[in-house]
Each structure stands twice: as C-alpha cells, then as structure tokens.
Amino acid sequence: MYLTQALHRAVQQTPDLPATVCGLRTRTWTECRDRVARLAGSFRALGVTSGDRVAILSQNCDDYHDFMLAVPWADCVAVPVNTRWAAPEIAFSLTDAGTVLLVVDDTFLHLVDELRELAPTVKSFVHAGDSISPDGVHSFEELIKTHEPVEDAQRGGDSLAAIYYTGGTTGVPKGVMLSHANLMSAALGAAATGEFMEPHGRLLHSAPMFHLADGSGWIARNLVGGTHVILPGFNPEAVAAAVEKHRITDIFLAPTMIQMFVDSPVAKKYDLTSLRHLLYGSSPISPALLERTMQLLPDTRLLQAYGMTELAPTTTILSCNDHQDPTLLKSAGRAIPIAEIKIVDVDDTEVPLGTVGEVVARGPHVMLGYWNRPDDTAAALRGGWMHTGDGGYMDDNGYLTSWTASKT
Structure with a gap:
C-alpha cells in the first residue's frame, strides 16, 4: 500500500473528474x-x-x-x-x-x-x-x-510516510511516525464501515489539513474517488455556501465547529440537502448539540470517530445507525474492521466488561513509534498494544465509552 496509489487509480478511471476545487481554481x-x-x-x-x-x-x-x-x-x-x-x-x-x-x-x-x-x-x-x-x-x-x-x-508499505507532531500539552511535542500502511489501513478501516465516504462524492475541507483528523478523510476520499473542495479554514457561512454550491456529500467537523455552525443563523439560508455524512471527533460532544445538529441536517447521517494521532488516527466509529439509539450517544462506538481494542488494568491485564481501565489498541494502524524517542515508544507500545492513556470501559456488544471520546 502506498499513498500515491489512489492518484494512479483516479487518473486511470476518472482522468477528467475534478480532483480539487479551491477558490476559483479547479484541477482534474x-x-x-x-x-x-x-x-x-x-x-x-x-x-x-x-x-x-x-x-x-x-x-x-x-x-x-x-x-x-x-x-x-x-x-x-x-x-x-x-x-x-x-x-x-x-x-x-x-x-x-x-x-x-x-x-x-x-x-x-x-x-x-x-x-x-x-x-x-x-x-x-x-x-x-x-x-x-x-x-x-x-x-x-x-x-x-x-x-x-x-x-x-x-x-x-512499512516505510515512513509522515511525522505528525503532537500538541505538546504535557511537554515538548513528540513526532508520531506513521507508515504508508498505517495511514492507508486506518482510512480503509473507516471506509470499510460503509458509512463514510460517499463513493465518488465531494469532501469539504474546512478543518485544518495539518491535522490527521482531516488528513485521514483526505486519504479516504482519494481511495474511494471523488473531489476535494477546499476552504482556507472554518467559517460557518463559507461552509454552508460551499455545501450548496458544490453539492458537498461529506465533511469532518470538530464539535466546536459544529456548535458554531448550528448557532449561526446563516446556515439555515443555504440548501444543505446534498450532505450525506458528517463525521465528528477531536473532543466530546453533548447530546443536546447532537440533537440540534440532527434537526438542522435531517438528511445527513452523523458518525463519530475516536482515536489519536498514534492510531493514524481512527480506531472506533459510532455509526450512523448507532446515532438513532439514544442509549449509545455517549459511546465512542466500536472498533473499525482493522482494529482491536480492549480495556486493561495497571498490570496490562484485560478487565471484565463494564470495568473501567485504560483503553489499548492494536492493528496495522498503530504508529511505528515516536521520532528519536525509543523509551517513549517502548512505553507506549508495550506488549504490542498502543496505550492511549485514556480511561474507559466496554459493554457486552463491544461499544467503547471513553472519558476522552472523540479524541481523533
């Protein structure tokens, strides 16, 4: 697997389809x-x-x-x-x-x-x-x-594709090393849920492209074909106008962006019916905001992604259908098809269902390690599992509830 593979496929199958739309520029x-x-x-x-x-x-x-x-x-x-x-x-x-x-x-x-x-x-x-x-x-x-x-x-393959630096909230930023296989696996795993992206649709980029939450969507769109419509940054009216003008089918928004969008009176002025999927993540979202979002976008299916940069970044998804069950709205969803998750105690022993512990994950999406930080890498990946540092528990059906759900 390699990131440019999707470009070759797009040229072979849809050579004249717009690849990017940015301002007044359109490029095939x-x-x-x-x-x-x-x-x-x-x-x-x-x-x-x-x-x-x-x-x-x-x-x-x-x-x-x-x-x-x-x-x-x-x-x-x-x-x-x-x-x-x-x-x-x-x-x-x-x-x-x-x-x-x-x-x-x-x-x-x-x-x-x-x-x-x-x-x-x-x-x-x-x-x-x-x-x-x-x-x-x-x-x-x-x-x-x-x-x-x-x-x-x-x-x-396993060659290094990118180094994404963490925010450094607990010290200096750490460079997360992600291979082509890491990035492609996570995007394919999300796409394999059948919920996101719309095949040959149009993805709107308004979340920052330097962040892997948007970057993973960029990879997924390349994989399933279609067009990237790119805004410099997030603005509620610019997003609404772009959805109407370009018939956007898919978008990623952090909950803070969703809050601004729902609160903005301009959003109601535009035709948003083309929007098929809204993926959210990066921070928790309240049930009240979810309800308001579903009222504003009745034709749009909502999904939540949970993960972290070290997981390239997605490891669980709360599906569109899950959002119809009020009892699941506090959950971060279930592991995507390529991922495994479990809850462990301080000795890295898996705990019984419903018991609080640390969320750990493994699969082809788990990082290669931290750039030039072998000790940090060994600690994070001990036992072959990525230790997220997040607390949580799992129910009988594999749904994860994490204290920092939507961390992607």
Whole structure:
C-alpha cells in the first residue's frame, strides 16, 4: 500500500473528474498527477534525497493536496506543521525532524527569515501563494513549471510516510511516525464501515489539513474517488455556501465547529440537502448539540470517530445507525474492521466488561513509534498494544465509552 496509489487509480478511471476545487481554481486528476510528478522532480533538483523530511506550513489549499502526494512520489517523508504554533514551536518540530525543505503559504511567508535562524536544518524554502516570492525563496508554481516530471518512487508499505507532531500539552511535542500502511489501513478501516465516504462524492475541507483528523478523510476520499473542495479554514457561512454550491456529500467537523455552525443563523439560508455524512471527533460532544445538529441536517447521517494521532488516527466509529439509539450517544462506538481494542488494568491485564481501565489498541494502524524517542515508544507500545492513556470501559456488544471520546 502506498499513498500515491489512489492518484494512479483516479487518473486511470476518472482522468477528467475534478480532483480539487479551491477558490476559483479547479484541477482534474490528470492535472494533479502532472503537477505532483513535476513538484517531486523539483524537490530532487533542490537536493532532497530518499527518506528526507519535507515540511509544509500552510492554511488549507489545493497546493497542500499536491504537496502531500508529491512528497512520497519523491520518496520522501511529509511533516505537516501545526499552523497554530508560534515560531519557536514550529522551529522545534522542523529541527527535531531534521527537515530539509519547508513550503510556506502567504500567511506564513513573513516567518521565513526567523525560521532560517531557528531551524538551521532547513536548506530550501518554497513559497506557495499569490504574493511575490522574496529573494532566496523558491516559487511553488515556478518549480512545477520549470521541472520535468519524474517517475513515482512508489514509497509505501512499512516505510515512513509522515511525522505528525503532537500538541505538546504535557511537554515538548513528540513526532508520531506513521507508515504508508498505517495511514492507508486506518482510512480503509473507516471506509470499510460503509458509512463514510460517499463513493465518488465531494469532501469539504474546512478543518485544518495539518491535522490527521482531516488528513485521514483526505486519504479516504482519494481511495474511494471523488473531489476535494477546499476552504482556507472554518467559517460557518463559507461552509454552508460551499455545501450548496458544490453539492458537498461529506465533511469532518470538530464539535466546536459544529456548535458554531448550528448557532449561526446563516446556515439555515443555504440548501444543505446534498450532505450525506458528517463525521465528528477531536473532543466530546453533548447530546443536546447532537440533537440540534440532527434537526438542522435531517438528511445527513452523523458518525463519530475516536482515536489519536498514534492510531493514524481512527480506531472506533459510532455509526450512523448507532446515532438513532439514544442509549449509545455517549459511546465512542466500536472498533473499525482493522482494529482491536480492549480495556486493561495497571498490570496490562484485560478487565471484565463494564470495568473501567485504560483503553489499548492494536492493528496495522498503530504508529511505528515516536521520532528519536525509543523509551517513549517502548512505553507506549508495550506488549504490542498502543496505550492511549485514556480511561474507559466496554459493554457486552463491544461499544467503547471513553472519558476522552472523540479524541481523533
């Protein structure tokens, strides 16, 4: 399994279908492949070699989509950077990963000089945006225009695909190493539930693309075919307008976004009937908000995902049908087809059903480990299970209730 596999399939089966819609730009899957192959060629021309880490610091855009495919195409490793971080935190992740190239958009172009000093491993800076690229910073579009396409390296399987940094709420951020098999397995596992995504539908990106909650949806959409419609960020009216204009079928929203969307009077002004699936996660959601959401979107089926970055990120799903049972709304759902979960005590012994303990998981979606942190890796993956640190219990039918459900 490799991340660019879906791109080849899309070009073979739906070459003229829009791959991305971003602002006034629409690019087909054929155009996407050409851009990806040329961008990968430019990385190599800039001295990036096999296994090198290549980062992006950008708001959501179609260039983000191309970047995330060009990196494995060039046999490299992606480092999506948290756009909410200040320069020192950004520099830490770049330096810790040994990043050699960084793509920035217009929003973060002003940080280049500071990052040159704070992150000396970065040798090349690339600007993806509409403003003029300053001296010493390569233009994303010019790199694509001026370099010949290269063959896909088909980097895949257990090779490292990306390093996603945790938020660092309990110390400095840790780089979570995820392989192609990890990422593809989690996306396939979610898709195998038959609930998300709509085949050949349209996925709206308004949650940040640097976060794996959105990134997993991006992979799943590539796998089942269709189109990515991309907004720079979340805004209730922009989301509602995009759903109506582009006949969006699928979307991921964190509960805070759902709250803002439901509370916004503008949402009711637009035709939202095309929306088939709303996947939510990242934090708990109240039954009252769920009820209001279902009233606003009666034609939309709701799903909840639970997991964490270390699980690539999904390990359980509360299905659309489960949402029709009020007794299950506090649950995080059941393990996706590729995952196993259980509840253990402090000695890692599985506890009886209904007993509170720590949630642990295993499967092909479990991370390779933490970048340059062998002790942390050994502790987290002891016994072959990912120890989430979350408390919870399981019922007789395999439904998980976790204190930090919707953590994905």
